[in-house]
Amino acid sequence: MSEDTTxxxxxxxxxxxxxxEMDISGNSLIKEVEKEGGFFGKFGITSGHNxxxxxxxxxxxxxxxxxxxxxxxxxxxxxxxAFNLSLAMNDKLERSEKKYSHLVFQDVKTRxxxxxKYWAREEGTKEGSxxxxxxxxxxxxxxxxxxxxRQTVTSILNELKSEGYISYSRxxxxxxxxxxxxxxx
Numbered sequence: 279m280s281e282d283t284t285x286x287x288x289x290x291x292x293x294x295x296x297x298x299e300m301d302i303s304g305n306s307l308i309k310e311v312e313k314e315g316g317f318f319g320k321f322g323i324t325s326g327h328n329x330x331x332x333x334x335x336x337x338x339x340x341x342x343x344x345x346x347x348x349x350x351x352x353x354x355x356x357x358x359x360a361f362n363l364s365l366a367m368n369d370k371l372e373r374s375e376k377k378y379s380h381l382v383f384q385d386v387k388t389r390x391x392x393x394x395k396y397w398a399r400e401e402g403t404k405e406g407s408x409x410x411x412x413x414x415x416x417x418x419x420x421x422x423x424x425x426x427x428r429q430t431v432t433s434i435l436n437e438l439k440s441e442g443y444i445s446y447s448r449x450x451x452x453x454x455x456x457x458x459x460x461x462x463x
Contacts, residue, residue, distance in 0.1 A: 285346040287319040288332065293339035294414060295332040298422065308422035310373070311335065311415075313401070317366065320346065335414045381425050384463075387434050389424040391463040394444065398453055411451040438462055 294313045300306040309330070312318050318332060344352075353360035380389050394411075402409035415423075421431045438444045443462045445452040453459055 285320045286343040287317055287346060287349050288341050288343045289317045290314055291340040291342065293334060293336040293341075295334055295339060295341075296415075296419060296422075297330065297332050300329045300331070306422065307425065308419060310370075311423070319343070335419075386424065386426045386430055387437075388463040389426070390420070390431065390434050391438075391459055393420065393424050394451070394453065395456065395459060397451075398456055402453070407455055409453045409456050411453070413447065413449055413451050 290312050292314055294311060295318070296311050297309045297318050298306050299309055310318070312332075320330070349363075353363060380392060384392070397411055398409040402411045416428075417431045417435070418428045421428045424431070435444070435446055439446055441462065442454065443459050445454070
């Protein structure tokens with residue numbers, strides 16, 4: 279078995295990164311945002327013509343990488359690792375399917391509201407009835423995540439802000455009442 283060092287899995291120990299994909303024309307799409315404890319990369323089982331890259335979203339990012347062939351060997355020797363890795367991959371697949379479904383069946387405002395609800399649940403800090411999210415994404419990043427343009431995100435954010443559903447700054451996003459945010463969609 280030859281060692282394949284061209285396909286690696288990266289395990290994020292600290293920080294946050296956005297994983298984007300670029301096609302040969304230079305168009306890019308944010309596939310996901312990975313946080314501490316997550317992983318990204320390829321197993322070498324798929325072939326595509328798009329270029330995938332990671333970009334740090336926090337000041338400090340710590341990760342380690344393993345070649346996909348080494349991960350395969352480890353999974354053969356440690357069945358529990360294989361099981362846990364397959365569970366984590368299944369979670370990623372479910373998130374991707376949900377994102378695709380939202381893209382096909384929902385309008386941009388609904389996708390943005392659902393993204394904020396997901397972000398609040400995953401990373402928000404509850405302070406009474408409100409949720410505070412540390413903001414590390416630009417409007418362009420959010421647009422890439424929900425598959426729209428920056429101008430549309432800015433317009434909808436201003437609308438949500440004026441209606442009192444969110445308070446938004448470069449440093450944080452405050453959702454006064456998460457259950458009320460659903461009504462904005």
